[in-house]
Amino acid sequence: MQKERQIQYAKQFQELHHNNQLLVLPNVWDVGSAKIFEKSGFKAIATTSAGIAYSMGYPDGEHLTIDDLETLTRKITQRIDIPLSVDLEKGYADNAEQVKYNARKLIKAGTVGVNIEDGNNTERPYLDELSLMQEKIKALSELKKEIGIPFVINARSDVFWLQIGNENDRLKLAIERAKAFINVGADCIFLPGAITKESVKILLDNIDCPLNIIANPAFNDLKEMENIGVSRLSIGSGAIRSVLEHTQNIAQELKSNSLNTMLSTQLSYQKANQIFEIK
Numbered sequence: 341m342q343k344e345r346q347i348q349y350a351k352q353f354q355e356l357h358h359n360n361q362l363l364v365l366p367n368v369w370d371v372g373s374a375k376i377f378e379k380s381g382f383k384a385i386a387t388t389s390a391g392i393a394y395s396m397g398y399p400d401g402e403h404l405t406i407d408d409l410e411t412l413t414r415k416i417t418q419r420i421d422i423p424l425s426v427d428l429e430k431g432y433a434d435n436a437e438q439v440k441y442n443a444r445k446l447i448k449a450g451t452v453g454v455n456i457e458d459g460n461n462t463e464r465p466y467l468d469e470l471s472l473m474q475e476k477i478k479a480l481s482e483l484k485k486e487i488g489i490p491f492v493i494n495a496r497s498d499v500f501w502l503q504i505g506n507e508n509d510r511l512k513l514a515i516e517r518a519k520a521f522i523n524v525g526a527d528c529i530f531l532p533g534a535i536t537k538e539s540v541k542i543l544l545d546n547i548d549c550p551l552n553i554i555a556n557p558a559f560n561d562l563k564e565m566e567n568i569g570v571s572r573l574s575i576g577s578g579a580i581r582s583v584l585e586h587t588q589n590i591a592q593e594l595k596s597n598s599l600n601t602m603l604s605t606q607l608s609y610q611k612a613n614q615i616f617e618i619k
Contacts, residue, residue, distance in 0.1 A: 350452040353423040362566035386425040390577035417450025425453025436475035459498025481525025495526035500533025
């Protein structure tokens with residue numbers, strides 16, 4: 341991707357977080373899903389680490405390599421004409437300099453946004469030391485200046501996702517982490533998990549930065565999210581899990597000598613080709 345074009349996309353992506361409209365950001369797992377969401381009219385897309393892992397036959401959690409992610413990033417950006425943000429998970433490294441190096445590879449591959457997270461989904465889930473997360477965000481902020489591309493740093497804390505600590509203390513911990521992330525260069529704060537509308541309002545009142553939440557059963561009214569000031573909504577692995585469930589159903593029916601589910605699709609071969617036609 342030409343640098344001038346990438347800078348333009350980066351600026352567009354930044355602006356989408358500050359225009360008082362909810363940025364509904366579909367999470368894609370391959371080039372085909374990226375193309376479908378682009379053709380459906382979305383202004384930007386992001387990857388889902390879980391979706392990419394599933395599509396390659398692995399569970400979520402950095403089981404792939406940074407080279408795998410770089411290759412996919414390049415393939416997606418070559419086939420779409422909207423901004424792409426990439427989920428870097430924990431940075432594929434345990435130190436800030438390596439995270440910076442890895443992020444540089446993804447920026448060169450065409451992304452204009454990166455997610456960086458602090459959660460460890462182990463038997464006893466925990467968050468990385470705040471200082472380590474700050475070092476990673478600071479390194480990404482430095483990279484932004486070094487390469488001259490204003491990509492979006494979406495700093496994620498898994499306080500709610502992993503249900504860290506006492507329920508009554510989670511809001512306080514999330515706000516503390518968010519403020520610390522902002523102080524070292526985060527452009528957006530991502531707090532995934534089943535968070536109620538009331539809690540989201542408290543977060544918005546205390547975090548001076550665009551807020552990203554994830555589609556969840558506790559609060560899923562998109563219009564109300566926009567009304568109260570949520571900047572960005574991710575769908576996470578929701579779409580690919582739906583696709584995988586459909587595929588599992590087809591597999592089970594085939595074992596039972598049935599083709600009903602597969603043959604009931606309204607997407608013909610010709611229509612599918614039209615989605616991915618090369619212009």
